[in-house]
Amino acid sequence: MVDQTLLRIENLSVCFPVSAGLFRRSHQAVRAINNLSLSLHKNECLSIVGESGCGKSTLALTILGLQKPTQGSISFDGKPITGAEQPGRMQRARMAQMVFQDPYASLNPRQTIYSALAVPLRLHGLCNQGEVEDRIAATLKMVGLKPEQAKRFPHEFSGGQRQRIGIARALILNPKIIVLDEPVSALDVSIRAQIINLLLELKAQLDLSYIMISHDLSVVEHMSDRIAVMYFGQIVEEGPWQSIFANPVHPYTRRLLAAIPDPFMIIRQEDMTRKDMQPPPLSGFSYYPEEIGTHDVYQSPPATEFLPVGDDHRVRFIAR
Amino acid sequence: MSAPPLLEIKNLHIDMRSGQERLNVVENVSFSIGAGETFGLVGESGCGKSITALSLIGLLNRPLSVGQGEILFKGQNLLKMNGSELRRLRGNRISMIFQEPMTALNPLATVGRQIAEMFVLHQGSTWHEAERKAIAALAQVQVPAPDKRVKNYPHQMSGGMRQRVMIAIALACHPDLLIADEPTTALDVTVQAEILKLMQELCDQRGTSVLMISHDLGVIAKMCRRVGIMYAGHLVEERAVADLFRHPAHPYTHGLLASLPVLGQRTLDERKPLQEIEGIVPSIAAFPTGCRFEPRCTRATPICRDTVPGPSILGDGSFVRCYHHG
Ligand SMILES: Nc1ncnc2c1ncn2[C@@H]1O[C@H](COP(=O)(O)OP(=O)(O)O)[C@@H](O)[C@H]1O
Ligand SMILES: Nc1ncnc2c1ncn2[C@@H]1O[C@H](COP(=O)(O)OP(=O)(O)O)[C@@H](O)[C@H]1O
Ligand SMILES: [Mg+2]
Ligand SMILES: [Mg+2]
Numbered sequence: 305m306v307d308q309t310l311l312r313i314e315n316l317s318v319c320f321p322v323s324a325g326l327f328r329r330s331h332q333a334v335r336a337i338n339n340l341s342l343s344l345h346k347n348e349c350l351s352i353v354g355e356s357g358c359g360k361s362t363l364a365l366t367i368l369g370l371q372k373p374t375q376g377s378i379s380f381d382g383k384p385i386t387g388a389e390q391p392g393r394m395q396r397a398r399m400a401q402m403v404f405q406d407p408y409a410s411l412n413p414r415q416t417i418y419s420a421l422a423v424p425l426r427l428h429g430l431c432n433q434g435e436v437e438d439r440i441a442a443t444l445k446m447v448g449l450k451p452e453q454a455k456r457f458p459h460e461f462s463g464g465q466r467q468r469i470g471i472a473r474a475l476i477l478n479p480k481i482i483v484l485d486e487p488v489s490a491l492d493v494s495i496r497a498q499i500i501n502l503l504l505e506l507k508a509q510l511d512l513s514y515i516m517i518s519h520d521l522s523v524v525e526h527m528s529d530r531i532a533v534m535y536f537g538q539i540v541e542e543g544p545w546q547s548i549f550a551n552p553v554h555p556y557t558r559r560l561l562a563a564i565p566d567p568f569m570i571i572r573q574e575d576m577t578r579k580d581m582q583p584p585p586l587s588g589f590s591y592y593p594e595e596i597g598t599h600d601v602y603q604s605p606p607a608t609e610f611l612p613v614g615d616d617h618r619v620r621f622i623a624r
Numbered sequence: 625m626s627a628p629p630l631l632e633i634k635n636l637h638i639d640m641r642s643g644q645e646r647l648n649v650v651e652n653v654s655f656s657i658g659a660g661e662t663f664g665l666v667g668e669s670g671c672g673k674s675i676t677a678l679s680l681i682g683l684l685n686r687p688l689s690v691g692q693g694e695i696l697f698k699g700q701n702l703l704k705m706n707g708s709e710l711r712r713l714r715g716n717r718i719s720m721i722f723q724e725p726m727t728a729l730n731p732l733a734t735v736g737r738q739i740a741e742m743f744v745l746h747q748g749s750t751w752h753e754a755e756r757k758a759i760a761a762l763a764q765v766q767v768p769a770p771d772k773r774v775k776n777y778p779h780q781m782s783g784g785m786r787q788r789v790m791i792a793i794a795l796a797c798h799p800d801l802l803i804a805d806e807p808t809t810a811l812d813v814t815v816q817a818e819i820l821k822l823m824q825e826l827c828d829q830r831g832t833s834v835l836m837i838s839h840d841l842g843v844i845a846k847m848c849r850r851v852g853i854m855y856a857g858h859l860v861e862e863r864a865v866a867d868l869f870r871h872p873a874h875p876y877t878h879g880l881l882a883s884l885p886v887l888g889q890r891t892l893d894e895r896k897p898l899q900e901i902e903g904i905v906p907s908i909a910a911f912p913t914g915c916r917f918e919p920r921c922t923r924a925t926p927i928c929r930d931t932v933p934g935p936s937i938l939g940d941g942s943f944v945r946c947y948h949h950g
Binding site: 355462492498501522523526545559560563564565566567569570571 | 813
């Protein structure tokens, strides 16, 4: 069988030291990522869901090489990209790029779209003016904008168009992976469908792999191939989208799914909640945390094991 | 037969001055909220939900002002009240909670003090009494260890806890109307679920009416029986929530519901591209003269471009503003 793994994260930990003045014990650190392992397959959309503060952005930044791991390693196409053998910035930029939640905040207001897209191309050695123009025109077309719009500044575009520009900027160097951090949550609701459709088209067309961070579970269900549920720096459950939605096992996943206010569901079954529709919890296992929300970010979590409960579906249990 | 509504908004216009121009940001909005009712106001960002809410309690600031219309609260026109009358009403009979409690709370005062202040201001309690009531109020919004938590400053609490404090402040004087402007938008879904449940319980118990503002149709469906859909400053449709989802009447509502990914859909059927609403939301300066959805509407005809459609009554007080509804 061919190895489908494109990105492999192994035993990754990221800690942020707390400044000594604030706490008496200066060796204290916020444990943002705790011994996390996760793989991204070729051409899949892997969604990461979890509460704010659970470490999603830190994970994204670490994948992009913008945050150094405290421990553990990440490899891309079988080659390590952290530690001593890590590639240079340029090479890294062609592996993974990011699309941000707020397209406006991520664009320089004094830079035309053309310059925003030309700078990375030049940095990567594309100097021929004609080639730069062609590449920019082609990329803009790909995201549904017109090449002549490149002369304009970010404020001349609507929110949806700006997100298209954000996507164009992520694509300009032809990366293999795009990290999408809440790609539609800052957009007008009536514009979201356009961007979701575009992202799915691009993924198929360009053979891209996505890591999507999102709290909107209906978007997650629509877009994902696999889902990883993150809780305080760990993956507590991971599996194909069907298993996560139909057969959630970890109490945190179950709670997350039960909390979705889905309008159609509410209207169809006024008295039934998603919780009532979940299969009964697996018995005979204990989970961390028993009581959700009591975790101390300065402590390392107790020993747990990540065990299979079905096809490609794994859940974190307290080690026995 | 039915009692007069608690709040009745009639033909509300909100103008924005921009140089010599007067732009109609909100135009001809009418709706009413009955005693004990939770009414939802939905729409995309910038469509005028928050300024409609602020106009109800006299908090609009330049360049915005109410152009015409009436806002009747228990039969009294709020637009005719003076500053001190409005102040007495605010926090006491009508109160408000916002998306980001941090901006509404005073960072330099303990949360206990800020809750107690409501009792001192509006009920003439002594500070000593008020502090005792503040602990009870925190207990009611299910903050654990309320006697300790009253001593916290806002930054010492999580977003969810701060929103509970805001609810305690807002409901301290048992108001008749609570305006909740995107109260859970900044919160995680699990915390959102808890806050919504809490609001529902407390308002049900006390018979408080709620104006629930959200861009999230799920939140609206969970909390409200009736809902108004705003688009670019117009109230385009007002319906019972269940009817709205089953048979949306306005082409905008129709398009919006069709564009949402629906949970469970992909399990039943293979994934299809979502239905898109073409075009973009118009900016205030470029509002069309007629129906503001006309440039994006697949059913539009010439009349839509020229004249804003009046309300077509659909039964049980529902209406839609569209020449081609259905
Ligand atoms: N640069 C940093 N310095 C210190 N702590 C940080 C830093 N970045 C993130 N953290 C902490 O790490 C944890 C995870 O944060 P983050 O990755 O932003 O979570 P998420 O994106 O899931 O909301 C949080 O407790 C946060 O406060
Ligand atoms: N203080 C203000 N000054 C100028 N324009 C404003 C002000 N507040 C709101 N607006 C404008 O009024 C319109 C409606 O805003 P708002 O009611 O906040 O929208 P919503 O709450 O539906 O997102 C927007 O176009 C916004 O830009
Ligand atoms: Mg984040
Ligand atoms: Mg608002």
